[in-house]
Amino acid sequence: MWTLVRQESFKLIRKNSTWISTSFLVGVEILFAFLARIYPKTFVPANMFESLYFSRPIINFYMIAATATIITMEFQYGTMKQVLYRRYSRGQILVSKWLAIFLYTFFWYVLSTGIALLMKALLFRHRLNIHQGAGDGMSIFTRGLAISAASFLSLWLLLSVVFLLANLFRNSAAAVSVGIIGYFASNIVTQLLTLLIQKWDWAKWNPVTMTLYPSMLAHPGYYQPLLRMQGWQMCLGNVIYIAIFLWIGYYVFNKRNV
Amino acid sequence: MSSILSVQNLNKNFGNKHVLHDVSFDLTPGHIVGLVGPNGAGKSTLMKTMLGLFNYDSGSIKIAGEKVTPQKHESLSKVGALIEYPGIYPFLTGWDHLQLFADGDHQLIHIQKIISQLNMDSFIKRKAKGYSLGMKQKLGIALALVNFPDLVILDEPMNGLDPEATKELRDLIISESLKGTTFLISSHILSELQRLAQDLLIIDEGRIVQQTTMHDLLASQGKQTIMLMTSDDKKARQLLKKAKFKTTPDPRVEVVATDDHTMPEVLHLLVEGGVDILDVTRLEGNLESSLLEVLKQSRIKKRLAEEEAE
């Protein structure tokens, strides 16, 4: 299995897009750190730090694209046959791709957190104390970490859907668009969602609610009453939906003719 | 010992289209086996199914005694393959590809050997984005051979290769087969296959029409033809006609040999008739005409069987 994960990572590392997007992410973080330094009223340094200097949306977009292409590029380049007709089972091939994307997501979060800490140390040494309380018994730093963990989880909810769609359509455009629509959908339909939830309590268990988990942590006290959800329920809901979508994708992949 | 590849009563449908009908065969270890048949006969489908790329409806596929299904196929560790066209990542170099698909650590020397045998040194370190058709094809073949396979499955391997590369590939296949590797090769370039394959599987409309050796097929179908160059072709033809030998409509003087006595009898007749013989050649039966004959016969048989059934 680790051989397969290494092979997937090797392909990722050799792609130019990997390095271009990494530099782009670093560039954006540095840019927003400077903006927060120069215009602290518009870009409040504490909030900017919590949001990892605007890197989470970039990570989300890029990971949606990377997930779609790790599957569809094999169909596009005709390499899926070669990847499959080896001793490894189909399941192992798919799981190795999940793991590679998991490690990739992890790498991006570690990288962006590292850069955020570095920017804080360089530009806000005396202006921002990230260990000061920020409500709910959390400091700015720990809340930043909690939001990261939550957005990691709900990003994976989207990615599990993207994996499924990429397998069904073999086409990255379709999978990426649905992923990105999914990303925006949660924010667009929040109002509609809260109306539904006020009327029927069970409606809160749909997957779109789960993608609001990071927003819930970023705005304490705002979403809980609207969605009628606790943090741990959101967390569990995400995990369950991820498992369901990955499992359907696994089933489809095992059945298909290549 | 179990055979390297054994297929029994394999059936495969695409929706309601029945593409493989009760296909059964075994490969002799160490042989080069040609898989031939018209376009759409099911050659690629058969190969893909054997490699676990397609589901199948009934029957069994065993490689070295182990069952192959799309879900599970550990025995494919013994198999190398190139199906239809090579899958190539444009952002990797040829060398990267070979390393990516090579199992184990002792492969570097082996990779290097394949590269030089196929004459790929000049481009192997370049990104595959810029490869020509033949370069890609060579890389695909190298990938099929990289893990010391016992069985190699090649679908149209000569596609896009120039004469020099075709010869390199032929030499490589022969040398690997002498070391014990079994090959299953489909190709429409019959002259090339005739030089390579020892055994033949003929497939038409999803059925194995005949499994035979190249020698038997050519001997049974290829009417042995004797071609003569004489001092007086016109007279030679007249003499042969009078003696009731079977000739061909060819402008050259050609006699169809019915048995081993034909040749001496022809020579006697002409020498005694005062015609000088400048050269004699025996024309081998060729794969193309033999194959067409087999396919024709099998289609006639099938039609008769269908009419009887009605």
Ligand SMILES: Nc1ncnc2c1ncn2[C@@H]1O[C@H](COP(=O)(O)OP(=O)(O)OP(=O)(O)O)[C@@H](O)[C@H]1O
């Ligand atoms: N993915 C598919 N879906 C539906 N039908 C298919 C599929 N692949 C092949 N077929 C059908 O199966 C039959 C056999 O096709 P196959 O590609 O195996 O032929 P082939 O012998 O390799 O022909 P060629 O010499 O042209 O390569 C054809 O009738 C083709 O239309």
Ligand SMILES: [Mg+2]
């Ligand atoms: Mg074919």
